[in-house]
Amino acid sequence: MAIRLGDDAPDFTADSTQGPISLHDYLGDGWGILFSHPKDYTPVCTTELGRVAALKPEFEKRGCKVLGLSVDGLKDHEGWSKDIEETQGTALNFPLLADPERKVADLYDMIHPNELNNLTVRSVFVIGPDKKVKLTLTYPASTGRNFDEILRVLDSLQLTANHKVATPVDWKHGDDVIIVPTLSDDEAKERFPGGWKTVKPYLRVTKQPG
Ligand code: BEZ
Numbered sequence: 001m002a003i004r005l006g007d008d009a010p011d012f013t014a015d016s017t018q019g020p021i022s023l024h025d026y027l028g029d030g031w032g033i034l035f036s037h038p039k040d041y042t043p044v045c046t047t048e049l050g051r052v053a054a055l056k057p058e059f060e061k062r063g064c065k066v067l068g069l070s071v072d073g074l075k076d077h078e079g080w081s082k083d084i085e086e087t088q089g090t091a092l093n094f095p096l097l098a099d100p101e102r103k104v105a106d107l108y109d110m111i112h113p114n115e116l117n118n119l120t121v122r123s124v125f126v127i128g129p130d131k132k133v134k135l136t137l138t139y140p141a142s143t144g145r146n147f148d149e150i151l152r153v154l155d156s157l158q159l160t161a162n163h164k165v166a167t168p169v170d171w172k173h174g175d176d177v178i179i180v181p182t183l184s185d186d187e188a189k190e191r192f193p194g195g196w197k198t199v200k201p202y203l204r205v206t207k208q209p210g
Pocket of ligand 1: 038039042043044045046141142
């Protein structure tokens with residue numbers, strides 16, 4: 001059964017390059033990103049994992065832990081991580097789950113047999129501090145993900161979790177935001193004392209709240 005937005009992120013314990021990990025304990029009270037890649041020692045995956053390692057300080061700034069996964073074993077992960085460091089210039093600095101029995105891959109429905117036979121596709125699950133799934137993405141093996149976009153969406157998820165706003169198309173941290181339509185003008189006056197611009201009654205634009 002597919003995991004949908006708002007579902008509890010299923011917990012599991014699995015081996016990783018940093019020892020056994022239980023998902024919910026690992027995430028603690030913070031945010032998390034669980035992402036799969038199809039296979040070790042493959043070109044696109046090598047670039048993706050190098051990029052996530054380089055962006056780790058950005059995820060940390062946002063209180064978000066990252067956790068990779070493929071259906072390869074620990075020995076492969078350890079050998080391949082040397083290639084990642086050599087070719088991408090950043091050592092693997094976050095845990096990579098080893099899932100040769102496909103327990104986590106099946107739990108998270110990361111194997112799409114019509115796309116890739118018995119290998120995980122490029123899945124992304126953003127998990128909130130309440131352990132609920134806040135975002136899912138699925139990319140095919142042939143297309144590497146854009147992890148700057150994943151940071152952007154994390155900024156939006158964290159902002160909209162704490163304020164009665166939504167973020168418009170192509171929004172980036174610091175840009176103006178939209179007051180949620182369920183908030184009346186009277187309620188909005190209290191929450192947004194700096195005011196807003198009414199483009200349409202349902203489209204009220206204001207500065208990004210702190
Ligand atoms: C890659 O990471 O390059 C890749 C992995 C599996 C299938 C195709 C490409």
